[in-house]
Amino acid sequence: xxTSRERYRAQVRAxxxxxxxxxxxxxxxxxxxxxxxxxxxxxSGPALYRYFPSRDDLITDLVRDAYRSLAxxxxxxxxxxxxxxxxxxxxxxxxxxxxxxxxxPVPGYRAPGDTTEISNEIMAVxxxxxxxxxxxxxxxxxxxxxxHRGWAGVMPVTAAVLRRAVTFWTRVHxxxxxxxxxxxxxxxxxxxLLFAAEVDGLLR
Amino acid sequence: xxTSRERYRAQVRAxxxxxxxxxxxxxxxxxxxxxxxxxxxxxSGPALYRYFPSRDDLITDLVRDAYRSLAxxxxxxxxxxxxxxxxxxxxxxxxxxxxxxxxxPVPGYRAPGDTTEISNEIMAVxxxxxxxxxxxxxxxxxxxxxxHRGWAGVMPVTAAVLRRAVTFWTRVHxxxxxxxxxxxxxxxxxxxLLFAAEVDGLLR
DNA sequence: TGTACATCAGTGAACGCGCGTTCACTGATGTAC
DNA sequence: TGTACATCAGTGAACGCGCGTTCACTGATGTAC
Numbered sequence: 001x002x003t004s005r006e007r008y009r010a011q012v013r014a015x016x017x018x019x020x021x022x023x024x025x026x027x028x029x030x031x032x033x034x035x036x037x038x039x040x041x042x043x044s045g046p047a048l049y050r051y052f053p054s055r056d057d058l059i060t061d062l063v064r065d066a067y068r069s070l071a072x073x074x075x076x077x078x079x080x081x082x083x084x085x086x087x088x089x090x091x092x093x094x095x096x097x098x099x100x101x102x103x104x105p106v107p108g109y110r111a112p113g114d115t116t117e118i119s120n121e122i123m124a125v126x127x128x129x130x131x132x133x134x135x136x137x138x139x140x141x142x143x144x145x146x147x148h149r150g151w152a153g154v155m156p157v158t159a160a161v162l163r164r165a166v167t168f169w170t171r172v173h174x175x176x177x178x179x180x181x182x183x184x185x186x187x188x189x190x191x192x193l194l195f196a197a198e199v200d201g202l203l204r
Numbered sequence: 205x206x207t208s209r210e211r212y213r214a215q216v217r218a219x220x221x222x223x224x225x226x227x228x229x230x231x232x233x234x235x236x237x238x239x240x241x242x243x244x245x246x247x248s249g250p251a252l253y254r255y256f257p258s259r260d261d262l263i264t265d266l267v268r269d270a271y272r273s274l275a276x277x278x279x280x281x282x283x284x285x286x287x288x289x290x291x292x293x294x295x296x297x298x299x300x301x302x303x304x305x306x307x308x309p310v311p312g313y314r315a316p317g318d319t320t321e322i323s324n325e326i327m328a329v330x331x332x333x334x335x336x337x338x339x340x341x342x343x344x345x346x347x348x349x350x351x352h353r354g355w356a357g358v359m360p361v362t363a364a365v366l367r368r369a370v371t372f373w374t375r376v377h378x379x380x381x382x383x384x385x386x387x388x389x390x391x392x393x394x395x396x397l398l399f400a401a402e403v404d405g406l407l408r
Numbered sequence: 409t410g411t412a413c414a415t416c417a418g419t420g421a422a423c424g425c426g427c428g429t430t431c432a433c434t435g436a437t438g439t440a441c
Numbered sequence: 442t443g444t445a446c447a448t449c450a451g452t453g454a455a456c457g458c459g460c461g462t463t464c465a466c467t468g469a470t471g472t473a474c
Contacts, residue, residue, distance in 0.1 A: 046451080189352040
């Protein structure tokens with residue numbers, strides 16, 4: 001049974017996070033300030049400690065939520081293309097959220113343990129959509145992956161599927177991270193078309 | 205004519221940068237501290253201002269040097285494979301240096317204008333090594349690039365070469381940035397083999 | 409070669425700032441009889 | 442339904458810290474006659 005105090009706590013926690021995401025979107029994680037968030041929420045800095053034991057715990061929560069949100073966004077994908085665009089849309093909707101998960105790691109910060117599970121969940125989707133596609137040219141890397149398939153859990157997929165899932169990940173991330181970091185800005189072309197071409201290449 | 209004072213200044217500037225790189229390697233750019241660098245160099249904080257007008261100017265210098273160093277590293281590449289491995293070795297030699305250039309951008313910081321020139325220099329190498337290889341399957345993106353080829357300067361290359369150079373960039377970056385950020389750490393496979401497979405794929 | 413002056417590297421003190429976090433306290437809200 | 446007590450959200454003051462940067466000053470180094 002949920003008491004009204006618990007309901008209130010959950011609401012305030014959510015509002016704190018909402019403002020944390022807002023600040024994150026403009027400043028990046030390394031400049032995320034508890035006091036600034038508290039001020040925006042409308043309470044004093046110390047009051048935040050009723051809801052999060054420390055700055056790191058807040059960030060941990062944000063990282064977990066980001067992972068969770070990505071897993072939910074990609075879950076419904078029926079094939080490789082849908083998975084790719086689900087990720088792209090999720091990334092463009094909030095670039096800093098994407099970078100929080102896949103960007104340059106924060107120096108002293110260590111990701112919470114249970115993100116591994118959510119990360120596996122995302123990987124499971126990638127394996128599922130790739131299992132439905134042809135394997136493409138086998139590589140020497142396939143054999144190596146066969147010996148290191150622990151991360152795939154118990155999913156009964158071929159080594160070629162493992163390879164193609166990893167390749168999907170690195171290629172999608174390659175385009176997205178450079179785009180989000182603004183490295184294509186001066187070049188004039190449309191990153192969406194580059195992305196489309198790259199996704200197309202994944203299906204051959 | 206170089207006076208001894210000028211020689212001394214250049215030496216101290218170089219030593220400051222050396223210590224800056226050292227600190228950067230362990231803390232990342234957002235935590236780079238002038239006072240900490242000064243202490244390591246063996247002088248007081250304010251003394252640094254004889255050599256760099258501000259923290260941003262120091263970072264600008266580091267960014268420029270990083271770009272320059274990458275351009276030098278890749279310059280000698282005779283083909284696509286050599287270019288890829290030159291970049292990889294340069295990145296692994298100092299991950300934070302790679303991330304300073306291609307990682308998550310520092311929130312308030314704006315890159316110096318002349319990095320564009322060096323960046324073009326690097327791109328020119330990529331275009332050169334790709335011009336010597338077959339074009340692969342044409343994509344819809346090729347036509348789009350034909351209309352946005354300003355970034356290639358006056359180099360007389362086909363749109364397919366532009367597309368393959370950009371693809372090279374995003375794929376190499378995709379593997380390297382995830383590797384450097386430690387995202388493959390829990391998966392057990394050897395990133396070098398993944399990289400090799402990806403480079404191989406670029407030649408087909 | 410020696411002296412007078414200008415240049416400039418480096419110092420210590422200080423400024424203002426914002427950070428995360430702790431603490432004692434107030435006042436409102438919920439619980440037990 | 443009313444009262445006594447416990448719980449807990451939120452406050453303001455404070456701590457210690459490190460940051461980038463400015464400033465007045467000292468002392469060494471180079472330059473000009």
